[in-house]
Amino acid sequence: MTNSQPSPLRLGIAGLGTVGVGVIKIVRQKANLLAARTGRPIEITAVSARSKDKDRGVSLAGYAWEEDPVALAKRDDVDVFVELMGGENGPAKDAIEAALALGKDVVTANKALLAHHGQALAETAEDKGAVIRFEAAVAGGIPVIKALTEGLAGNEITRVMGVMNGTCNYILTRMQDAGLPYDEVFAEADALGYLEADPNLDVGGIDAGHKLSLLSAIAFGTQVDFDGVELEGIQRISIEDIHQAAELGYKIKLLGVTQMTGRGLEQRMSPCLVPAESPLGQLTGGTNMVVIEGDAVEQVVLRGPGAGEGPTASAVMGDVCDIARGLRLSTFGVPAKALVTAKAARSNSPAPYYLRLALQDRPGAMAKIATALGDNGISIDRMRQTRHAEAHAPVLIVTHKTQRADLDAAIEAMRATGVMAADPVALRIEQI
Template identity: 50%
Template sequence: MQPSLRLGLAGLGTVGASVVRLLNKHSKDLAVRCGRPIVLRGVSARDRTRDRGIDIGNVNWFQDPVKLAMDPGIDVFVELMGGSSGPAEDAVRAALETGKHVVTANKALLARHGNDLARLAERKGVSLNFEAAVAGGIPVIKTLREALAGNSVSRVAGILNGTCNYILTRMEAEDMSFGECLKEAQRLGYAEADPTFDVGGFDAAHKLALLTSLAFGSEIDVDSIYIEGIERITLADIEAADELGYRLKLLGIAERTESGIEQRVHPTMVPKASAIARIDGVLNAVAIDGDFVGRLMLVGPGAGGDATASSVVGDIADIARGTALAMMGRPSEHLEPYRPAGVRAHKGGYYVRLSVFDRPGALAAIASRMAEKGISLESIVQRRRAPHAAVVGTQAPAEPQSIIMITYETTEAAVREALDLIRDDGHVADAPQFIRIEAL
């Protein structure tokens, strides 16, 4: 049997503690599978006194993660601190510079600095593995980087944030508002005290940027992703989607087109009969379209200590076996500069909800504005509200009525321009709501 593979682990939060427990529980089996023992030699965390429910009494403690990363007593640096810069970036760079392999779950770091870090790892002849950075316990990185090496991928789409999926699922199932569901998600630990990173779509965008590079052989470009969160989704949208035969999901979608690559994160209406519509709660799902394999759907826990630790240790096992691949599945010199796609028709059309003043000619004027921008309407539904009781001697004011339109294929630019004109005409009481429809 080969000599031990020595680990240094920075970050002993939920995931880090689970990694230690996994390594301890399966140490013998891992040694057999990998042909060598895997041992933890050093750890680093903010608070040494905290009880994490793990035994690290015989492991060297490093207050500074950079010093741990540079320690000659380790072969692999495992970064589980998080953050796109600061100690995490400094420690990962130090580990690579000193010839250490790196395993990380840090999607924010790689979305911002992955191109540079991949080149550094290649220059030093070491691995930079990151299975746990996307979709938790789902082996989507390995699938794209290894299993689908013989395919040309045309699209990657998925539910990449469990918090958003949990909120949308609860809104539909229990007729709860977005605010109520968010509070419940925070209480259960699914959402942070400041949930912006999750519900605003930014977490999903970081993950999508990595999937895009793997799928299409392009450099990582998180800044080119169109991002829209779920904050404006209301019960009216959930109910309308249900009546129209759809469910609402926050999706990350990357597609290769003739003019370039399209990357977007946004709420999406998907047909109830589609596989991705059935993914509920905190689960993640990723659909991959390959020219030879067809469509694959990977489903599983997208977060959580044990599920994420499973992916981390899988990356460590690859290094122990001597499996070495370029970070993005091909050498950095062969990654093409990211080229954004031009404006094109959205294949699934759009759902549009307007709060329209109830007066003669308003609906005709709205339809005219849509036609003016070349938008064909598949359906128009008016959902009338019950009027308030009139005060004696007065006439109750006409309340705005909810108008729902489903468009045929069109461009987002055309929809936005039409809605701007409709708003300027003074026919709507609130900001229009529009949501893409995807036939996944």
């Protein structure tokens, strides 16, 4: 397939939610621009969705309708199967497999599917000479997959970090700005339709963890290992934590970090304190940011909208245009069979930690906590017990740099003292 070939590239789109509609709009409104840029017309020939008659604000006239996405994927008049249904199993997977089996290229926004089945799908695609592109699966409109796979291909990637779940960032930002507790903002986000059907995908860090696992595969040439991601959600972040972090000069972000170490691949997605004035700290609402570090390029930072009709459709169309232009690339940047098995390592690089404890209000409680820390080699940078009406004394501790394993041991020791009124909140402080 070369630029000189004038045959149209024919898309079949499965899933006509926000993103699918955005793709239809772009293909329709920018036909000339897309043809000029890619050297061939880009057309939609067939679509599929749960309901045919729903008013989506765009006409489906001229597109064949399929009830079954698998049937859509198999159509002779579909060159590229665009999967925008979501879901880690079920019809999305069946339809992508059907498309690949026929050697058709696939463009998808489905991080859950790729996080769980990326290796098998990539191998199938490469066996069949097809490509799978998934720019829209990570960080919305930010062309981060492209930057990592192509633009920075001359680098040994050393670390990738990012805030990649807009819903979590919305919740954390809104708690701070409005001074509202987690539950209330969660309910707001739900009412606004910001949450996945299973909200734990968002607030449990799973969605962001899916994304991180895909970036890891490209960055380090490892098979996608979602199970290797240390996951921690934002459900236990209280308005008190937000306020305390702010007083210390930090903001709380659900931050993903992946790096290859001598001990193996460290992947973690967890709420962290980042300096309020840093680029990450300044992120608000649904904006995403990804930081890529490579041995040659040093550090590149990409920021943009993490979701939404236009931004996500932009990412889908970037992939479609690449296919129209004849770019053929392995799914994760190297042939799937060359991806090595990742050895998951628990992250243990030292960092200061923020600890919020609730102690029984009795003599010696604080001493026991301090001893638990000291016994595990953790020294205290700042400690504060605030005035309290409740029966439990809220205690805030900022540690000096420590390894997570030592902190976990200290927390275990604290629990054993019997003075803890609730499980502590422990958040890593990242100086980035």
